Amino acid sequence: MMSSSSNRATLELSNGVKMPAVGLGTWQATSGDMTTAMHEALSLGYRHFDTAILYENERPIGGVLNYWMEQGRIRRDELFVTTKLPPTGMYPGKVEPYLRKSLENLMLDYVDMYLVHCPNGIKRDEENTAVEDTQVDHVAIWKEMEALVDCGLTKAIGISNFSLEQIASLVKNCRIRPMNLQTELHVYFQQKELVEFCHGHGITVVACSPLGSPGLTAFYSGYGVVKNVPNLLELPLLTEMAKRYDRTAAQIMLRHTVQKGVGVIPKSTSPKRMKENLEVLDFELTTEDMEKLSALDMGTSGQITKWESWTWVENDPSGTPSHHAPQEKKRTSTNKSEETSSTSS
Template sequence: MKYIKLHNGASMPAVGFGTWQAGEQELEAALESALEAGYRHIDTAYVYDNERAVGRVLARWLSSGRVARDELFVVTKLPPTGNRADRVDKYLARSLENLRLEHVDLYLVHVPFGFQERGDELHPAAEDGSILAELDTDHASLWKAMERQVAAGRARAIGLSNFNEAQLGRLLAGAEVPPACLQVEMHLYLQQRPLRAFCEARGIALCAYSPLGSRGTSKLLGKELPDLMGDPAVKEAAASHGRSPAQVLLRFAVQSGVAVIPKSTNPARIRENIQVFDFELTDEEMTRLADLDRGPAGRIVDFTFLKGIDKHPEFPF
């Protein structure tokens, strides 16, 4: 395993296990396979509605001594309904209870826009299906509440997800504890070069979600998604190294200094996805793959599956 150093001194494993769109039953089995394969970076979120499954598996491994707590790097995220300063304590407390942990290693603001709180609904919507948004999301006060989680010991580090460069800049201007990590969509066709340069200059680690293209989310997103693993340059590099196209895509990101959190529930693929540290892409291969960047046109997850959210003042795209 390779590690990415965070500004708080913690080491984040460069390959983690993603859990988006994994139901509790299938996730328990998949996470068992992931831990057996050597994963120690586990990424979940309150809004994924599967933290309890993660907690059950981690409790079994911790109580049996198969893993120590300081070997794990557990990440979860504040839901959009929690994007107010006076709700952060409550939602992190719920996540810690679900995960059966006293602290998380990294707590992220999941998205820069907020939802209205209506009971325990994750995606409160009006009769026409449009999201009930809170249009006065205040990142400055929200971040102060996130900083308090570090002071209280409930989160070892805090960070952001899906924020753009302008939003990051505004938040950094008033932050006492800077974001340790930014998690965004990043893959061969969306390499996020300006955002990466901005974060690297400020010591913010990058973590890529959907590093393989998330073709399994095509139905949710309502569109046909590109086949990154079928790209000729990827297939050629895979053949050259005797590796799978998925391993080439993950290696490209890791070799670029970015952490990845691929998601799979297939034990063979779970094992394959972490086996990217015993080969290296050549400079020529890295250049050829870098040239495939499509910029913003390569974005897959634009959150427009949340009806009307693109009208929010803090919609990041």
């Protein structure tokens, strides 16, 4: 359910907690950039911040948040902070230690949302090589996620990059229902069936790649992988609407998602773009234009952030993540919903 207060829309979680519909995504933001961006974001009015232990920027985020709280410029209950359980933590006994590590990094007593970052795990074989584990016991992991709520380390729990079938299984076997799904979602990949299922079961949805991850091309090239990612911001329909509404193409795309009751967490460290992203709450698209944008949906063929394997994610014993090249190999899928399980944030 989406509501608006003081011109700032929120999504209400099943536990009654309200999450700002527009947050700041922080994937690929370096420590130096993140510190500056956090100060700017807080000044602009951002209160929803999304990170993960894999992003390696929890410490600068926590440092700025605590500085603002110590200065009396913001209260803890005004913030909504999300972080995530990494693939290497998808095993019994590892869930709570990973959250405690994130809390230490963030310098917080609790987070507002803790998400399972992806449905698969990462383990090491006999040769000490990181391999993807597709046989993770989601129900067992979810019970440990529920325990985190019980002990007050997080206010809410959810999942990221899970398929419809995987979410349905959790819903049938949980004590505390997932409160949020974070997934790739933009005009080319609108995941209508998945969003409908989640909303029908009281699960809010947040788009982690609401602009189509334009930074992915550079990310891949940094590992020597050539992958051309479509620039959705140059779509003729978006540029035409942007001119007509006197907005940017990014604002039109974000507004389309938010207006459907889905949250967005666009990543930016540019003060100008951060301000523009927050201003998507200040206008509305007509029903006709909403329909035109919805017609751009390409189904699973529009998916952009296809991590064919998560073995590029490894962790040393201290829990500090390191990143290795994404592996580009074909993945066999039996149905459309299953394909969503390999998206990334």
